[in-house]
Amino acid sequence: MKEFNSYLNDWDYSSLKKLIQEKGEYQTYQKKDFFILQNETSHFIGWVESGVFQYTYIDEEGMEHIVGYAFQDEFVCDYSSLMRGTLSLVNIQAITDCTVCILSRHDIINYWEMNYDTQQYGRLAAESLFEMIYKQLLDSYCTPEIRYLKLMKRCPNLKEVIPLKSIASYLGVTPETVSHIRKKILFNQKS
Incomplete structure (x- = not known):
């Protein structure tokens, strides 16, 4: 799902993957276990060996919004909380059984500060994350149909891994809206 x-x-x-696998420790998370809870400080970065994590944000009214995922062969953490030592803005929860190799905040910061090359590496990681989030922000100004089409073009197999209601939450729409979009796409393909 890269x-x-x-x-x-x-x-x-x-x-970075090699560092985590060499210095980190393996942990298993059962479905519904939390990697981090919103309003707690993140102390670990993880490399997902198997499974899927879901990032959610609980707003002031108690509504849960899906804001991201971490799949196999990807990193899992609230990067801002980890690097700045602040409270996490999201929950990160296993939606399948997962195996993760985790590395402490202390070890990752020591790695970033080893020399110029690792500092630059840390900067590139932050810049890449920023660019991805910036694009998501700009996409939020598109229609739900355009957001859905972009997501399916980028991740055609996503609907086989993630339920419709979760895709809808990630897009900021109702499951009915996603169903209507899918029907419209099928109708246009038949025409």
Whole structure:
């Protein structure tokens, strides 16, 4: 699912993956276990060996909004909380059984501060994450149909991994809206 989290396409993360796998420790998360809870401080970055995590934000009215995913062969963490030592703005929860190799905040910061190359590597990681989130912000100004089409073009297999209601939440629309969009697309393909 590397198409979903586009930051992975922007830089060679193999040395960070190697660091996590060599210095980190493996943990398993059962479906519904939390990697981090909203309003707690993140202390770990993880490399997802298997499984899927869902990022959710609980707003002031108690409504849950899906804001992201981490799939196999991707990183999992609230990067801002991890790097700045602030409270996490999201929950990160396993939606399948997962195996993750985790590395402490202390170890990742020490790695970034080793030398100029690793500092630059950390900067590139932050810039790539920023660009991905910036594009998501700009996409929020498009119609739901355009957002859905962009998402399906980028991640054609997503609907086989993630339920319709979760895709709808990620897009900021109702499941009925996604159903209408899908019907419209099928109708246009038949015409």
